Amino acid sequence: MSAGLALLSRVWTELGGDPRILGELASGAGEVPLPSRVATGDLAWASVGLATLAAGRHPSAMDPARIAMAYRSERVLTIDGTAPPVWAALSGFWRTADGWIRTHGNYPHHATGLRAGLRLGSTADADDVRDALAGRTSAEAIESISAAGGLAVAVSDEDPAADARLRQTALLDIRPIGTADPRRDVLSGSSSYPLTGIRVLDLTRVIAGPVCTRTLALLGADVLRVDPPGLPEPEWQHLDTGHGKRSTLLDARSARFEDLLAGADVVVLGYRPAALARLGLDPPSLARRHPGLIVAQLSAWGMDHPQRAGFDSLVQAESGIALIESPDGDRPGALPAQALDHSAGYLLAAAVTMLLRRRAHEGGSWWVQTSLRRVAAELLGMPRRAEPDDEVALDPAPHVARFPVGDTELVTARPALPGFEFAAPHPWGADQPRW
Template structure:
């Protein structure tokens, strides 16, 4: 079977094609007009195969992937429960809204984004979706987006797919890899606890894509420390859903003391996974040139919504917004815009980024050097748009009953968590999360292993 996206990223990562021998893509029950199922299967396979090879397996015959488990992992919010209570992942102000000349999609999951949206629309603090719907209906699409953005919120137009734009993006790598500088080879790690045993990962990401990447690295044995700013609280369910195996600490890295502590942590880290925009990276001293100079030998994984260069790199965004502006929502819709059956741009990019980090850690231990990989949700969207599609997808999917067989229950300080089981799997590999998620911000910002 053609390796598709997996083959492409394997080549971009400089990995031997022979490692793909025996790859059989699992059938993933995620029905869509675009080939969401293929994206899900190949991205999870990339992370799993990187882990399997790092564990001593020569090729993809070691993979043990379940289509149902992959689909459940990509739709994890549908099985999430805390002491039996489900989670509504999207807030009322995060849907599609008709304007006077089209459609927009704002994002209001975080309280400060919802507040900015209400302010831009001149709504009261308790205004809901119906109130927003009335305001948007009297505005033009571009005017609505400008008003919300100027107020500090997020709102994008629902656009028709641009075929030329998709072709141009597909001509660029899914995973952009470059060597930032020279550095000595670090000690080879790994062991009974997994191929990344002894590896330290500093996680400066939130929402889904970055946390999925670092949760996968924790599954492979790494010590993962996630840092968040104290003032920007995380959605509790979102943190728990992607927090297994990691420690969570709060640190104001914009203060002098916090910045100094951040760089002390980087001195002991093997990889940094970051979702900050370029201006913030420069402010914190985390530009590529400074990281290579001050923390030689580090593997740096940069995640963005829209891209890593130019004005796009400074834009905030989420999976749902990228789906809307890239053209995916209109491809998947009919009378009104639609969406993929999962936040597949987030999840898919997260697994691909994890595969890249494993690869570059191995390369560092062979060749030395400081390495960087960059990925974006928008580039992943282009891969979907350039691929196969159907006019009307077959109504196949995973039933609620079947989905629940692919979950695990974990005790946490907040209650008993039901969450998706690991989708990454290979022969003799890890079969369960290494530890339940911790309460957000409950750990100290320090390394505990090695």
């Protein structure tokens, strides 16, 4: 049994899926062309396959090339014919006096914190950062950057014992968090759009959470993304993951926001757990106020680290993946896609879809959570290659869609799930905060 099929089979069983379907998958997983030493392609195939199964489709219909293109969607994204810069100048690997660190400066406030932590001016560029870090140890640099509100982690060796402990926990941790009557009348979708009639409140950013909610919208759900006023999202990032969703700006402490919660079937959370708890948006509090709610939660480092912010690239660096993927045994490397993010998104979408069916029959309030670090532990436990396969040149033409978004012409990757097509994203923040 291939690694991808083994992962899909295990998690499908844990989600309560029909085991008879697994007998039809004996041929194994398709080879997804995401070349790396770790089993990135197998992880991608299994993650998309679980969302496909939960949607009522068969993974045998999945196109491995389409999956690879979806995981690398930023490579085919264009806005009015131009590819946007997806990595800021202050995001990357930097050599220190005793090793390497990885920073993330795509958001302006994180770039400001990085400069402040290194005692650099507001116009400091990549060369200034490189010079400032060369004379510091990794620990010194991370401490000063973190204290100033920036994001940096050490590029570390893998810790097999820590990964093994993480793998003893569920990849998708599902817990009942309250009682409620069954809601058979809500789940009224067809085989074409199984989540028609479902309302999803999207409180996520960046990639993983938006991929989850984009997938739920693909299956017919009414998804409303809510962002706080004053914290803008990069346009390209929203357009790459906003398909089929409405988008609004609203303070989470407002009465209108509580009205939205009261009308929701599902809430998807992607902010730091501690920040959500301060707003009363932790899953147990949500379920107490709104019985019957399904809460899906994604964090970077897991619920044991509620204060800690993070991104896919940082988790790759600290978990050991960056050194495993080193191109020369010295410089850190990276996966061929933001695979922790994308996989977490599809996995959560699969769990939400299955929990909606469970709620229809059993009732209850439910909480499912995973983290990028838990997904990394899964990947690090899968078989590896001594060297990555050669890169496969893919023709993007069959795998992209074109949309008008306001006055913008958008080109993005088509869905990885077979038999579905995206609706256009709405402009960020352009919709009213209502169902």
